[in-house]
Amino acid sequence: MANVDIEMSAPLTIEAMDGKTRLILAGEQLFAQNGINGASMREIATKAGQGNHAAVQYHFGSREGLVRAIFDYRMEQMEAERGAMLQRARTTGSLKDARTILEIILLPQLHLHDADGNHSYASFLSQYLLQSRSPEFGDFSGSEPPHLTEALQLMRERVDYLPPYVAQRRLISVSLMFLNILMRHHGTDEAGFGESFPNALEDTMEQIVGSMCMPLRLASPRCCG
Template identity: 25%
Template sequence: MGVQDRRHGTGGRDQQHGTDGRAEGTRSDRVSATRTRILDAAERLFAEHGVHAVSNRAVAEAAGQGNNTVVGYHFGTKADLVRALIRRYSAAMDTRRERMVAALGPDPGVRDWVDCLVRPAAEHLADLGSPTWYARFGAQVMTDPALREIMVAGSLASPSLTTVLDGLNDCLPALPVEVRLERGDICRQLLVHHFAQRERALADGTPTPRASWADAATGLADAIVGVWTSPVTGRAD
């Protein structure tokens, strides 16, 4: 009886441990699913209405959560939620960019570096399918002075993006400082808003100038190369 009791006791503990493990796994899955629903809802609402116009309550309701504090519980402040959304796709785009940089020839030019800047985002948006909201979310963030720094800091934390920007800067034509700053600002506007406009058109079912995200990336790269390499005119000496 003693041996039999010990066996039953051991078996009971093993069974309990297994149950605890499954329960812990189930809880982890639930937390992950909740976070994903919150991110999905926040990305869509921020893209459509702007970050500051959307309350945590609205995000929680759109995510199907009855508890209005759930957003703060999982992500902290509104700025923390924005950071989480920026990080959400950064690894995938970094991987694409690293692959493109590794495939560059021995003497890449302006167009090569611009492609590395533009195409990872276009490819990722294409893979997400339609509708997407990330490009419009990014545009909303970049038009807000307080939030722009979060996006910029997140971008500059990417070693592959730093490599691309350094490579591009090294092969740009010589330009006066003020012209270089001006053209950099123009290119940032194109990078942020061109894909956001295409994303909006696809969501609304309206025509787009290019048939695919890959073609849209080609058009955007053409435009950015043109901005950087066009002649400088009309300057007073």
């Protein structure tokens, strides 16, 4: 696995954030807990400590605007790490290696946590991906940070033998695999699973590479009669 520290840094306290950021993270937490359509704008404003219950509409315009802001906020946080990982891959000549590319896409999410130290972004993103119906490869939120965009393009070139809608379906599936292991192991000691998180992550990444890159094998339709 790439040299990526899986230890989480201490989360910022709510008090250290500006009002708009508090709304973004409150929205992320409540969407993660209750579903993207399951939390009201009033609840989000209250959790963010905003006395004005219309604060979400004021800053983001709508629920969809807040969802986009959550993606933009988190994508920006991951950009520097993805850029460093891309540079290492260039130096080592591994930009065509599927495992390396998938690590660039997925592993920076290890470092995202909310003010309580939980992986609410992982749960939020899982719910978003389960609702996704776009056949376009890499189309998640409309956010297009350059380093992630480059990594996704490298992945698409790596699996250019797959139709775009198959590549997108697989990308969503492997993303959910990664997010599941992140959420499932959070806050649970090794005895609870019989394996350490690094070992579980390593095995999951191997599964992800196989699932993403295997040739397309469609069963022949059965004849009737």
